[in-house]
Amino acid sequence: MPQVQVIQPIQQQPKRLRVAAYARVSSDSEDQLNSLAVQVDYYTHLIQENPNWEFAGIYTDEGITGTSTKRREQFNRLMDDCRAGLIDRVLVKSASRFARNTADALSSVRELKSLGVTVAFEKEGFDTETSNGEMLLSIICAVAQEESLSISQNMKWGIHKRMRTGNYITNATPFGYTQINHQLVPEKNNAMIVNDIFKSYLSGMSINEIAEHLNTIYPKENSKWNPRTIHAILRNEKYIGDSLYQKTYTTDSLPLKRYLNTGQRSKYYAMETHEGIISKTDYEKVQNLLAKKSITGEIDRTCVFSKKIYCSICGAICSRKGPPTQGFVWCCRTHLQSKALCLLKSIREDELQQAFLSIYNRLQCNQKTILEPLVDDLLGLRHLQEQKYKKRLALGEDIQHLAKQKHNLTRIHTLGYIEEPQFIERSAAIEQQIRERKQQLSRNDMSNTSEKILQKTRLIQKKLSSTPPLELFDESVFKELVKKVLISNTAIQFELINGMKLSESRAAT
Structure with missing residues (x-):
């Protein structure tokens, strides 16, 4: 019989998990802030003392409600870091600290799972790595959500009662x-x-x-x-x-x-x-x-140019000056404070109107050579974005599939069906694949800027096609098409809603 020599696999140490913690308190009272400080200290030591973990940071929100994620700056930063592949595991004191809104909680957890990031809830004693983790989370968050709404209703009842008796004390202090x-x-x-x-x-x-x-x-x-x-x-x-x-x-x-x-x-x-x-x-x-x-209708009617006219020399906004009988002019606010600080000359309002008429009519005559090529380029870019989106979906599915493989591998290793060397080797290989997919995700970051530009360019095309050449200044057309106007001593530059910039020379003075 031939002799067979067993060549043992190279034993690789599994990668240390990058672990972060999230803490939140709903008010900025001294007791709550002390509680937050205790949580930060506890999780910092817990993560740093575990040899298999790498400290990835503590994210804290102070005095912020958990019923919505919009104003929770640190929570959103945590999600962004997870999307960037910087975190593998998140520790939270309880589900109510993570979110009191069931929809937000499940949405966030599902996204993290698709990125291969697990969340552990210490108080409830479960994490999203387990098969029933999401079901438990939905039940706990639903209870927390109802508790939050109940507290809110009780507080409203007390406030309304004090309002009816005239004993309500407002937190807002008016000027004066x-x-x-x-x-x-x-x-x-x-x-x-x-x-x-x-x-x-x-x-x-x-x-x-x-x-x-x-x-x-x-x-x-x-x-x-x-x-x-x-x-x-x-x-x-x-x-x-x-x-x-x-x-x-x-x-x-x-x-x-x-x-x-x-x-x-x-x-x-x-x-x-x-x-x-x-x-x-x-x-x-x-x-x-x-x-x-x-x-x-006499109460301070806002001019169509208000908050749209800027100085190209110093960047300051321009103000409207002069009595209507003599015609309004627009002046740089820095120049009004001191002529030495900014040398921009004032511009008559009727000159601004005439410059817009010239720009509009010129663009209308040449939209086939100016706007249509731009739309074609944006449509090509949209196709590339769609391909990129499909690739991101595929990468997300791959990460989720690899995360399940890792979970199953851990289970069979715990049950003793696989030896330690094989577990270490396979686990390291899966983690490497997850890291590679996350890096590809971060490189294929999506942006909807081009889509917004395309939509606004089509709005401009629609307006130009539906309106005849202008003989008189039209406020509604200006408001729809122009985002910003930059004034220099030699030119007037109009920035349209799609970012396109068109210039007209100023009249000699």
């Missing part, structure tokens, strides 16, 4: 006030500004003029006064010492969203809840004046 022992008290300097706003409006100044006046006399450190803020101050009943409760409301079901209360819920008007800043007579005069201007 400070809170002392949960009571609104006028703050001397800012109360003077509030008085100035009301007197200026009663004297005949417009809301825009008041905003510009305040930016000159009472400039803010990190922001500017704007017409919307002035309008809100003029409408706020708290400046006469009264309080209107439940101006907004939150929905009763997930996802919890806040809306302006325009009659969907009861409102509660409490009189003399604190010291006023403005007399009730002046306040009533202002409300009557606002109502009249609103009816006649």
Whole structure:
């Protein structure tokens, strides 16, 4: 008989799992923050002391509800790192810390499973690597979701009761006030500004003029006064010492969203809840004046060029200046502060209108040579994106299949059906394949930018085809097509909604 020599496989050490932890507290109270610090310390030591684990970081959200993932910055960063193939396993204290919204929880867990990332829930004693993990998670998250909604309903009931009795204490402090022992008290300097706003409006100044006046006399450190803020101050009943409760409301079901209360819920008007800043007579005069201007359409009508005209020299936004009788001009705000800081010359509004007419009519005549080739290129790019999407789907399925193989291999090894050397070799090979698929996923990252450009280019084509050449400036056409206008001393550049930039020379001055 021939002699057979057994050549043992090379024993490779299995790759250390890259393990991260996620912690969340729903409020920023001292007790909750202490709890968060304890969780961070616990998981940091737990991961770093395990020789088979590699520390991949701790992700924490403070004072954020678990009913939605939108505002959970660290949770979303954790998901992004998992998509990038930087994490193999996630530890969480409990399912309620992961999410109180069943749909969000299952969606996130399924995506992580498709990426080959498992999630372990310590309190409940299970992880998503097991076959019944997802079923248990859905049950636990459903209970947590109902518990969260129940707490929300109880809190709403208590708040509404305090509103009806006039004992509700708002967390919001209006400009001009400070809170002392949960009571609104006028703050001397800012109360003077509030008085100035009301007197200026009663004297005949417009809301825009008041905003510009305040930016000159009472400039803010990190922001500017704007017409919307002035309008809100003029409408706020708290400046006469009264309080209107439940101006907004939150929905009763997930996802919890806040809306302006325009009659969907009861409102509660409490009189003399604190010291006023403005007399009730002046306040009533202002409300009557606002109502009249609103009816006649005189209340600070926004120009179609507002927030679209920018200086190409310093990048500042341009402001509209001058009386209507002499024609408006647009000036760089930096230039208005100091001519030495920016040398941009003002531009007449009628020149902007004529420049747009020229650009529009020229584009309409030449859309076959300008827009159609662009659309063809974008359609080709869409085809490449579709191929890339199919490849990503295939890679995701491969990762999920390999993750199942790894799980089955671990089970049969635990049951003693496979020897240690074979388990190590096969496990290392599967992990290597998973890593390669994840790297390919990160290289084939999808972007819908080209699709948005294509859609907006077609909107431009549709508008150009349905509108005759313009003889007069059309505000609606400008608003639909133009995203931004850059002004220099020699040219006017229009950036269209699809990112295309077209320039027109400025008139010589």
